[in-house]
Amino acid sequence: MLKNQRERIKKYKKFMFPGVALLVSLYGSLIFAIGAIVGYISTEIFCKRYIKTKRVKCVAFNLKDWEIHIHHWLMGGAVILSAYFFGFIGSIPVIFLGVLGGLVFHDIHTDKKLHENDIAWYNVIYRK
Secondary structure, X not given: OHHHHHHXXXXXXXXXHHHHHXXXXXXXXXXXXXXXXXXXXXXXXXXXXXXXXXXXXXOEEEEOOEEXXXXXXXXXXXXXXXXXXXXXXXXXOHHHHHHHXXXXXXXXXXXXXXXXXXXXXXXXXXXX
Protein backbone atom coordinates (compact mmCIF):
# COMPACT_ATOMS: atom_id res chain seq x y z
CA MET A 1 0.00 0.00 0.00
CA LEU A 2 2.79 2.43 0.88
CA LYS A 3 4.61 1.76 -2.41
CA ASN A 4 1.41 2.38 -4.40
CA GLN A 5 0.84 5.63 -2.56
CA ARG A 6 4.41 6.81 -3.33
CA GLU A 7 3.90 6.07 -7.01
CA ARG A 8 0.69 8.13 -7.05
CA ILE A 9 2.49 11.04 -5.36
CA LYS A 10 5.30 10.83 -7.95
CA LYS A 11 2.75 10.86 -10.77
CA TYR A 12 0.96 13.80 -9.17
CA LYS A 13 4.24 15.75 -8.83
CA LYS A 14 5.18 15.09 -12.45
CA PHE A 15 1.82 16.48 -13.52
CA MET A 16 1.49 19.29 -11.00
CA PHE A 17 4.89 21.04 -11.10
CA PRO A 18 4.94 21.85 -14.83
CA GLY A 19 1.28 22.89 -14.64
CA VAL A 20 1.96 25.33 -11.79
CA ALA A 21 4.98 26.75 -13.61
CA LEU A 22 2.90 27.22 -16.75
CA LEU A 23 0.09 28.94 -14.84
CA VAL A 24 2.50 31.33 -13.09
CA SER A 25 4.14 32.16 -16.40
CA LEU A 26 0.77 32.66 -18.08
CA TYR A 27 -0.42 34.87 -15.22
CA GLY A 28 2.73 37.02 -15.39
CA SER A 29 2.52 37.28 -19.17
CA LEU A 30 -1.16 38.20 -19.05
CA ILE A 31 -0.60 40.90 -16.42
CA PHE A 32 2.35 42.29 -18.44
CA ALA A 33 0.25 42.28 -21.64
CA ILE A 34 -2.63 44.10 -19.91
CA GLY A 35 -0.15 46.70 -18.62
CA ALA A 36 1.36 47.09 -22.10
CA ILE A 37 -2.08 47.64 -23.65
CA VAL A 38 -2.99 50.17 -20.97
CA GLY A 39 0.35 51.95 -21.47
CA TYR A 40 -0.04 52.05 -25.24
CA ILE A 41 -3.63 53.33 -25.17
CA SER A 42 -2.99 55.92 -22.45
CA THR A 43 0.07 57.20 -24.33
CA GLU A 44 -1.99 57.43 -27.52
CA ILE A 45 -4.70 59.42 -25.73
CA PHE A 46 -2.13 61.69 -24.08
CA CYS A 47 -0.42 62.37 -27.41
CA LYS A 48 -3.67 63.18 -29.17
CA ARG A 49 -4.98 65.45 -26.39
CA TYR A 50 -1.82 67.25 -25.34
CA ILE A 51 1.10 66.82 -27.73
CA LYS A 52 -0.74 67.22 -31.04
CA THR A 53 -2.77 70.18 -29.73
CA LYS A 54 0.52 71.67 -28.45
CA ARG A 55 -0.70 72.00 -24.86
CA VAL A 56 2.43 70.12 -23.81
CA LYS A 57 5.71 70.58 -25.63
CA CYS A 58 8.12 67.78 -26.43
CA VAL A 59 11.11 67.40 -24.17
CA ALA A 60 14.00 68.85 -26.16
CA PHE A 61 17.22 70.64 -25.29
CA ASN A 62 19.09 73.01 -27.57
CA LEU A 63 22.89 73.06 -27.68
CA LYS A 64 24.18 75.56 -30.25
CA ASP A 65 22.91 74.23 -33.58
CA TRP A 66 22.06 70.77 -32.21
CA GLU A 67 18.80 69.65 -30.67
CA ILE A 68 18.52 66.75 -28.23
CA HIS A 69 15.03 65.26 -28.24
CA ILE A 70 14.07 62.95 -25.40
CA HIS A 71 11.55 60.54 -26.93
CA HIS A 72 9.11 58.73 -24.66
CA TRP A 73 10.68 55.39 -25.60
CA LEU A 74 13.90 56.72 -24.11
CA MET A 75 12.17 57.82 -20.90
CA GLY A 76 10.37 54.50 -20.44
CA GLY A 77 13.51 52.54 -21.24
CA ALA A 78 15.54 54.66 -18.79
CA VAL A 79 13.09 53.89 -15.98
CA ILE A 80 13.25 50.15 -16.70
CA LEU A 81 17.05 50.13 -16.99
CA SER A 82 17.59 52.22 -13.86
CA ALA A 83 15.28 49.91 -11.92
CA TYR A 84 17.33 46.98 -13.16
CA PHE A 85 20.70 48.53 -12.37
CA PHE A 86 19.68 49.81 -8.93
CA GLY A 87 18.33 46.38 -8.06
CA PHE A 88 14.66 47.09 -7.43
CA ILE A 89 13.33 45.59 -10.66
CA GLY A 90 11.90 42.69 -8.66
CA SER A 91 9.86 45.00 -6.45
CA ILE A 92 8.19 46.78 -9.37
CA PRO A 93 4.81 45.25 -10.20
CA VAL A 94 4.69 43.41 -13.52
CA ILE A 95 1.75 45.52 -14.67
CA PHE A 96 3.82 48.70 -14.24
CA LEU A 97 6.62 47.19 -16.32
CA GLY A 98 3.95 46.41 -18.92
CA VAL A 99 2.77 50.03 -18.88
CA LEU A 100 6.35 51.19 -19.46
CA GLY A 101 6.67 48.62 -22.25
CA GLY A 102 3.51 50.00 -23.85
CA LEU A 103 4.97 53.50 -23.63
CA VAL A 104 8.14 52.36 -25.39
CA PHE A 105 6.23 50.40 -28.04
CA HIS A 106 3.94 53.36 -28.77
CA ASP A 107 6.81 55.64 -29.68
CA ILE A 108 8.60 53.06 -31.80
CA HIS A 109 5.40 51.98 -33.55
CA THR A 110 3.67 55.30 -34.22
CA ASP A 111 6.32 58.01 -34.42
CA LYS A 112 6.93 58.29 -38.14
CA LYS A 113 8.18 61.86 -38.17
CA LEU A 114 8.73 64.38 -35.45
CA HIS A 115 7.90 68.02 -36.14
CA GLU A 116 8.10 69.06 -39.75
CA ASN A 117 11.54 67.58 -40.48
CA ASP A 118 12.37 63.95 -41.10
CA ILE A 119 13.19 63.00 -37.53
CA ALA A 120 12.27 59.42 -36.71
CA TRP A 121 11.90 57.71 -33.33
CA TYR A 122 15.56 56.70 -33.22
CA ASN A 123 16.90 60.23 -33.82
CA VAL A 124 17.77 61.63 -30.43
CA ILE A 125 20.47 64.14 -31.39
CA TYR A 126 20.15 66.01 -34.66
CA ARG A 127 21.09 69.29 -36.31
CA LYS A 128 18.40 71.95 -36.46
